[in-house]
Amino acid sequence: MKEVMEEAVLLFLLLVIYTPDAQGTRYSPPGKPELTRCRSPEKETFTCWWKPGSDGGLPTTHALYYRKENSDTIYECSDYHTAGENSCFFNKNDTSIWVNYNITVVASNALGSTFSDPVDIDVVYIVKPNPPEKVTVTVMELKEWPFLRVSWEPPHKADTRSGWITLIYELRVKLEGDDEWEMHLAGQQKLFNIFSLRSGGTYHVQVRCKPDHGFWSEWSSTSHIEIPDYLHREKSMWILIAVFSAFIFLILTWSLHMSSHSLKHCILPPVPGPKIKGFDKQLLKNGKSEDLLRVLVVSDFPPTTPSNYEDMLVEYLEVYVPQEQEVLLEESKDLHDSCLKFEGSTSDNDSGRVSCDSHTLLMDKCGEAKEEGRQTDQEDSTTEAEAQGQQKDWDQDTLMYANGDILSPEKSSGRVKTWPSVFSPLPQYTLSLPDQTSSLEMAKQHCYSDSLFCPGSTSSYLTHLGNNDNETLGPGSWEICLSNRQPYSHIPQMQTCQQVRSHSDVNISTIARKQEPAGLPLPFFRPTAYVEVQRFDEEDMVVLQSIVSDHGFHEGFPQMLQQEDYSKVKGVDSNNMLLLQTEAMKEDGDGCRCQDQVTNGVTESSCTLSISTTPHKPTAHIHTVVSTQDEMAQPASGYVDTATIFTLPTY
């Protein structure tokens, strides 16, 4: 009965074990094992390890089989335990060197067995010794400097004494807190000295070894050693360093002190003072710009009574010499470029344009002005309408100019007030004193004396004057700097004028032709004559002298002169604009082209400037103008002649 019961239980158990699970877990043959590595510590024995694959859900066993190269006998590993799990240890009897082993691992379970990939090894190539043993580290002293002496022994298994294995050693050292080790190769010796230690620190030392043709062993366990403090040596060094640096510091201080003066000059150079004749530094320092400008500016240039515009306009032509430094600088800057740059001021051109179409365009050496001129010319045509609106204001200002202090012209100031018609937009100068300019002033632009050129005499720039003392003049004041050659204009701004002149000398004012608006830049250029203020008459008349002598640009002038061509004030139009005209000379179809001078600039008829050029080249005159730089013409004697206003001597 009992036996039956036991059998039944056994059967039941068997069924339970071997019946497939209700959930459906599958049992399978084991996965493929893999031989990971084989190592020999002393070239006498070796061990192989493998990694088993999946076990397929069933208990799996592994077996290692090997075959030596010369025979076909297959042996099984005899020791699976010495080296741990999943390993096979080959003892001395089973190990042959210089012989290839073909090793395979087999995993088997109830459902089958799987073979691993075979591996061929030769024991001599898989040598990895154990780490060195008995590593001792001691601190020793050499002439009061400490050093470490490290000594060790080869692993006890490796037979180096018979020469069977030859080992080379390597050690590494580091301070307690460091991350990086310092490596030292020790060769075959078993002793090593380490110098350059830091006193007071704890050092870690490790050693490892490698056979001549094999793998490095693992690092030995760390040996700790503490270096005693050798403070006296280091202290004396620090004392020495401190004394030395103090000494150097003293020397530096002394030398600095000695050369403090020159150093000061080097680091903080003295600010150069202004160098203007008659300029009062004290006044500048006082900081009252109004006063300053008053000094700079010839007194009451700007007409104070706006009501006298008419008078001003009628009575005289006033040429003003720019007096602000900024203006000075700006002019000089521009002058040096010898270009009138309208770039930033094209809008200004538009705004303040007084029918100065192409008069405003100056021929530029660089040719830039050509572009600008073209622009301005185009702008002229397009913005004349808007300009007209502003013209009034502008005119008023000019009138103020005219009416203003002309009554008290001073030779020194050399002021020449030019008529609005004369004005060409010179935005640069207007912008010179932005802070003082009103919008209107901004609108005002310098008119190149191209318009003056029309009459062929005056080349001047209208520079914006500081508004401070120009209440009389109204919102803005204009200054025209004549190109003064003569020293009679003893003005502090002589330089400016000179520069202006030179600038204007260089530039050829171009007068746009109505007939030829955009097209060529060249047509815009006309030779213009320069006028310089020769003197002021008692009757407040400005004697102008043309300055064409050394300007090849003014090729037209000679002929003009010959033909006695000069500008006349044609009249004053309704806008209180002075219309200048040059008497028409032998024009070869060019006619008078200075309509741009005329304010609203449409007066073709008022030909204020005639450019006489070689007769056979109507348009070529421009070319000639351009190319006349080398041809020195006779000095032109064109000049503005306001018949009604003043008389000018002709030259």
Added chain:
Amino acid sequence: MAHKGTTGSKLFITVLYMVVSSSAVPVTDLLDRASQRSDKLHALSTSLSQELNSHLPLIGRVITPRPSMCHTAALQTPTDKTQTLQLSEANLLSLARSLLQAWMDPLVDISTSANSLPHPARNIISNQVQELQEHSKSLEDGLDILSRKMGPVAQTISFLPYLRGNDISQDRISSLINLQFLMSCFRRDSHKIDSFLKVLRCRAAKLQPQMC
């Protein structure tokens, strides 16, 4: 084969003269130098073999001939430590010299086939083979000198015939496989030579344990 005047062989000849004149150069020094040279030789052959293996096609690994088919397999050499240590110094030297001698001709063949090898690292390989030849030659000369100091047994060299069984017109893979096989054989034999010489060195330097 051409005798190349390498520095090593020149050194050996100088040593020889010195030895002849004064007999002052100890054998230990000679052995030390010889073992250093054999060490270098084995290192070269290992790197060369690895270089060839890296480019060997997979099929080549399968059909690589067994090392037992090396032409030097006929030479009886010890197969474990005890056997090796039981050999006398003269025997050890004789074995080393025989092995080295057996490789002089095959190295020439290896050199020629390496020059025309369809292998990406052909230049490196032929340079290394060249170096191999030089080292072998100088080692051979040095061992020659040594053997004269060690008696007649040391001077006996076993002759190992090398059969040039390779056709010139081999296909690319076959020539590569053959080369790789030869190099593996040489690698092992150079290790044997190195081991024998180092054992010899240790034995000769009984008074200088730091050598071992």
